[in-house]
Amino acid sequence: MSGAARPPATASRRTPGSPRRPAARSADEAYQELREAIHQGELMPNERLIEVELAARLQVSRAVVRTVLVRLGQDGLVVSTPNRGAHVRLVTEEEAVEILQARAVLEALTARQAALNATAREITAIRRILDRMTQKLEQDDLPGYSEGNADLHAAIIAAARHETAARMIAGLRAQLVRFQYRTILVPGRPAQSLGEHTAVVAAITNRDPDAAEAAMRRHLGHVESTLANTATAVRRRSGPSDGIRTA
Amino acid sequence: MSGAARPPATASRRTPGSPRRPAARSADEAYQELREAIHQGELMPNERLIEVELAARLQVSRAVVRTVLVRLGQDGLVVSTPNRGAHVRLVTEEEAVEILQARAVLEALTARQAALNATAREITAIRRILDRMTQKLEQDDLPGYSEGNADLHAAIIAAARHETAARMIAGLRAQLVRFQYRTILVPGRPAQSLGEHTAVVAAITNRDPDAAEAAMRRHLGHVESTLANTATAVRRRSGPSDGIRTA
């Protein structure tokens, strides 16, 4: 029973002459590529998305650009007004907080389900990821830590066996890419983050769903308040560093 | 935003030969109408949706049918496989439980936010809805009670001022229509339901976000387990009437 029908990247046998921006032939590839472009920041928020330009860029016809834009609109990455075209959606700080709140309760649900449903093998894998994160942090390898962070959350979600929550979390995450690297830069935040993750993993290992859910909520609640603080600090323009020091 | 805007059957000035299904002119109306048709059960689960048929039924061109199907696919109401068309998605009992779990944590979030953000006026309105539900239940008016139930949840969501959660809840709800009238028929369930709602409203009135969240979770958790029980009862084929009689 398909959760979301994601036939991944059909085979494209083309001339091998396209070097850098090879473009996507099929509709689904075009969707993935445009999504990625928004993630990477190649398309700025509020930037107008003109169908013919995208058609040229993605090497597809205008019709498939149109369906791709509809899908992205339903994803919340793009907002399109009738007769006036599509813009990439600007996510305000307030919306980012909302999205994180929603993500928090949903990921807490997956943590609960993971505590209930994870196989022994999956728990081992989760613990190994946490160990790796600990090492990265000791080496002050923040990018490595961040990557481990993503892996850990993904592993927990996979272990939860909750297609609905997984799909929604993925959707929320896609809208948040512009903010995701901020909180980790707040002084003291990584160490705190590691402690929170450790609590989540411990609860899952102990098969304690309530504790797992609570620990995950605590974790993402802290991410949220950290983000909110940096946001107001930035908005207040009272110097970028005084509001976000301690943590 | 998809939670609002229900322009009910706009004026269609056509030949007066079509008595029942007047059809929708614009793309958005077609979307609403097809969505409604799936809700009403006019289109059976797993039924194949053929573009030309829908185009004739909705009185729009095939292109807009296509975009409508894409949107419904992103909503999870329809699953479409490449080159093989779209089917209305069959929601299994297990999926229904998943959806209810996700909805539970999200509505709990809105209850929390409502406790924090609701205006005095909104709280008054919420209390009034609860009073009306109490009356309906005393009169054994189950449809009326059910309607009040929907109104109450909607009022709480509105008072929460949380667009993201509101949108996701609306999406989840759309997938659940086939199951929504079941739980209210379980004996003793309405009285229990009213008590749970009363607790939620009391917590919001007291501006106690933790209590509001917990009460809403308890409420939807009970709905979930009730649904799971009736589901297994139905699946067990132990008679269709013994599990859901009295009320």
Add this chain to the structure above:
DNA sequence: GTCTCCTAGATTATCAACAATCCTGTTGAC
């Protein structure tokens, strides 16, 4: 009798052209 291959019909996917709408810069009046 059963299986495989193949043809025909049906359906989806894509494309190019046309119509409707909106945005921009300019002209003219006051």
Add this chain to the structure above:
DNA sequence: GTCAACAGGATTGTTGATAATCTAGGAGAC
């Protein structure tokens, strides 16, 4: 100098036709 009306260009919305793909049913071989 400012504002309103207007024309030109650009962009989106829609249509119909065409190509690619899938499903169903029958012919032929073993």
